[in-house]
Each structure stands twice: as structure tokens, then as C-alpha cells.
Amino acid sequence: IISPCKEHLSMKWLHIELMYLTGFGNEFASEDPRCPGSLPEGQNSPQVCPYGLYAEQLSGSAFTCPRATNKRSWLYRILPSVRHKPFTPINCGNLSENWNEVEPDPNQLRWMPFTVTKASEKKVDFVSGLHTICGAGDSKSRSGIAVHIYTCNTSMINRCFQNSDGDFLIVPQKGEILITTEFGKMMVEPNEICVIQQGMRFSVDVFGETRGYILEVYGAHFELPDLGPIGANGLANPRDFQIPVAWFEERTVASGYTIINKYQGKLFSCQQDFSPFNVVAWHGNYTPYKYNLENFMVINCVAFDHADPSIFTVLTAKSTRPGVAIADFVIFPPRWGVADRTFRPPYYHRNCMSEFMGLIKGHYEAKEEGFQPGGASLHSIMTPHGPDFDCFEKNSTAELKPERVAEGTMAFMFESSFSMAVTKWGLETCQRLDKSYYKCWEPLKSHFNPNWRPSSPIV
Ligand SMILES: [Fe+2]
Numbered sequence: 001i002i003s004p005c006k007e008h009l010s011m012k013w014l015h016i017e018l019m020y021l022t023g024f025g026n027e028f029a030s031e032d033p034r035c036p037g038s039l040p041e042g043q044n045s046p047q048v049c050p051y052g053l054y055a056e057q058l059s060g061s062a063f064t065c066p067r068a069t070n071k072r073s074w075l076y077r078i079l080p081s082v083r084h085k086p087f088t089p090i091n092c093g094n095l096s097e098n099w100n101e102v103e104p105d106p107n108q109l110r111w112m113p114f115t116v117t118k119a120s121e122k123k124v125d126f127v128s129g130l131h132t133i134c135g136a137g138d139s140k141s142r143s144g145i146a147v148h149i150y151t152c153n154t155s156m157i158n159r160c161f162q163n164s165d166g167d168f169l170i171v172p173q174k175g176e177i178l179i180t181t182e183f184g185k186m187m188v189e190p191n192e193i194c195v196i197q198q199g200m201r202f203s204v205d206v207f208g209e210t211r212g213y214i215l216e217v218y219g220a221h222f223e224l225p226d227l228g229p230i231g232a233n234g235l236a237n238p239r240d241f242q243i244p245v246a247w248f249e250e251r252t253v254a255s256g257y258t259i260i261n262k263y264q265g266k267l268f269s270c271q272q273d274f275s276p277f278n279v280v281a282w283h284g285n286y287t288p289y290k291y292n293l294e295n296f297m298v299i300n301c302v303a304f305d306h307a308d309p310s311i312f313t314v315l316t317a318k319s320t321r322p323g324v325a326i327a328d329f330v331i332f333p334p335r336w337g338v339a340d341r342t343f344r345p346p347y348y349h350r351n352c353m354s355e356f357m358g359l360i361k362g363h364y365e366a367k368e369e370g371f372q373p374g375g376a377s378l379h380s381i382m383t384p385h386g387p388d389f390d391c392f393e394k395n396s397t398a399e400l401k402p403e404r405v406a407e408g409t410m411a412f413m414f415e416s417s418f419s420m421a422v423t424k425w426g427l428e429t430c431q432r433l434d435k436s437y438y439k440c441w442e443p444l445k446s447h448f449n450p451n452w453r454p455s456s457p458i459v
Helices: 002-017 389-397 424-429
Strands: 020-022 028-031 054-059 072-077 109-111 130-138 143-152 159-163 167-174 177-181 184-188 192-196 202-206 210-217 241-244 252-263 266-274 279-284 289-292 313-318 325-332 335-337 354-361 376-379 403-405 410-416
Touching: 130 354, 130 376, 130 424, 143 325, 143 410, 167 354, 177 192, 184 192, 184 241, 210 325, 210 410
Parallel strands: 159 252
Antiparallel strands: 020 241, 028 279, 054 072, 072 279, 109 376, 130 143, 143 210, 159 202, 167 192, 167 210, 177 184, 177 202, 192 289, 241 289, 252 266, 313 325, 325 410, 335 403, 354 376, 354 410
């Protein structure tokens, strides 16, 4: 009985103690207060850095990218990252970049909540609990995406992870995660998201059974969507993004600290005898960050018709084709529904994009049942989808008064222009596929009345 309370107290303490810088993509500067003056002034690479630190640049864009997209940070650390033993391949578990493991499946797919192994059965940390469910493209050509489910019950101990292939957008669904990065610490709880960009090392502490979703993008970084006629404000506002502050540990690990590197779709590990979280100060615009979905300023229809879900875009990873995303991260937050003479739930739809959905909490508005928190669905390119029978019938006759929509709910979508393949784990191994999903549309019946005339109402 005492132990959970202690755990709870320590989490509260962390929430209070953790500090953040704010602003999306700003030029930040941070130094651990234990070492004042550790950030060199007026230059990046002094002959000798303050406190005898090593200077190391982490590049997130080509050196020559235009200023608007140029990303890099300078890290001032006790030892440089290069001081490690050679990388060797390790077992990838259920992490995969093989999109040809099983035959393509264009059906509507829905998964029941993914199983989290109990710690008493087997200890699983964030990296060993990564499962690739679908994706497309190729990390070698820097083009594509992958969707992973993480389920874990144990903190990473003397282990950190680095994704050389792309960015991770992490969506916790169950359990807070404390992420220690080279830039500092972030606590991310369900209904918040975080982005760990390509190459940034991080380690994840958990506080019980933990589950969430990851959108990995190989060839681009996430940015805020353009607002067009919406104007200067709205949707996810830049000031609400939080960035960790510098924090370091000078810790020797005689037994070996393991760096796990996801490289060209495979996992490799190497050993070093010190903690990689040895960055005393840093500056730059290439950082991890987090965002609370409660801060999303929702724009929606106030007259008639159902707006396209792009109005709910939090972050986008743009392709080189104008207006076409490699992947958008879209949410369906609590809001008012007020549209007149309108079928208010999402419309029936066939899309040239892939739509992967997850549910953080609550009850999704287009499905009366079956889509549960911690589960998922995939509506592939041109695969028909839309409200189930109950949702259609109820909302075709409902009195159209102002009402709260999605109260207590947070559903999200990873929408991609890539045609995603489902992995063997997703279709078979996880054993969470709901084979009866198609049945939610079977009762839909024809309301066609050839005798209908403009003056007669449909009944
Ligand atoms: Fe859709």
C-alpha cells in the first residue's frame, strides 16, 4: 500500500520540479543552473569550452537548408558522443521496416486495445516494447513513415535510444512517461504528446503499465500547419509547446551504458562507460518538445455542413508536393456542435490518404461501440469508411440543438499520403484484430424513396 503512494508523490514532485522553455521552433539557450556560464558566449566552438566541456553539434537539417527550415543545436557535454565501443546488431523484436511480410489487405481494420504485459510476467521497457503495426517507404531513401504501438511496464535502466531514421511523435495513452533526453527531462502524460526528433538520445521511465502510439516520419520534421484565412492565431499555438531545460548527470557506469540505435530499420547497440545525459548546456532550434492537447484551439463549423478534419491538425510533416503531407497529426477534441440542417458526425468517405486512428480516452463520435481507448483502426487508401449504423440512424433524426461533442474524449488520426502496409504483428501476432469490424456497417439500409418530391420530407 505504501509503495504506490510513494510513487505518486515522486511523480508529483517531478511535475513541480520540471521546468520548460516555451515556443515552437524558437532559438533556445539553456544551461544547468549547477554550472553558471557553461554556455559559451559569442561563439559556438571555443578553443577551450567553459568547465572543460566538449562542444558537439547535432544537425537536424542539411547545413545549407534555407533559414526557415534550418535546424541544429549545439551541445556542451562532459564527453562527446563519439566515445563509445562499436555498434553491433541486436534483436529487433517486433520493430520492423519490412512492408512485405504479409499480403496487402485493403479492408477496414480495427484493433481492440493492445495488451500490456504485466511486470510480474515479463519486464518490458520502452524499447523492447516497440511494435510496428503499419507503415510504408524506406528509411534509406529518407521517405516514408511507420506507426508503432509501445507497451511497457519497466523503466529503461542504463539504456537509451536514438532513432537515426527519423522523428518520433509519441502519443501516450496509458501511464505517464518521464523522458530523459540530452536536452533535459520531460514528463508526458496521456492527453499530451511529445516529439523526439531524429538522432536525439532519450531514455524512458514508466510508473506502471504503460501504452501509447508512435508516428515515425523518416524524411521531414513536424511543423505547425499554415493557418491561411484563419489568421495569425488558432489551432496549436506556438507558445504552448514546451521544451526541456538543460540537465546533466556525471555518472560513470562501470558495467556499461547501452546506446540503442535504430538505423536503416534495424536495431544496433553499443556500450560506453558513462551516461549520455551529460550535456551541461545547449543552445539551438533543434530540440525535443511536448504539447498538451487541451491547449488546442478548436475551429469548427458554426453554420452548416461538416468541415474536413484538416481543421483539427496539430502538427504536419510536409512532403515536397504543395498541400500534401507525409503525415498529419490530427485530433478530435471536446467542442460544441451547432451546425444547422446538417448530419453532424463525420461523413462517409473514401480517401486518397491513409487514415490510422487511435483513442486516448472516451468515446469516439462516429462509432457507437467497438473503438476503445488503447485500440486503433486503419482505413487504407480508397477504403470506404464512415459512421456505423447506430450513429447514422441516431444522427439522421436527432434534434439539432447546440450540444457538446466528444466530451471527455480524445481521438486522434495519423493521416498519410503513403499507402501503408500492415505488419505481420499487426495482422496476426498481436491477436487484437477485430475480425467483425465490417459488421458495424452491415445493418445500413436503403432509405431511397423514388416517390420523394422536394416538398415532402424524408421519413
Ligand atoms: Fe476519413
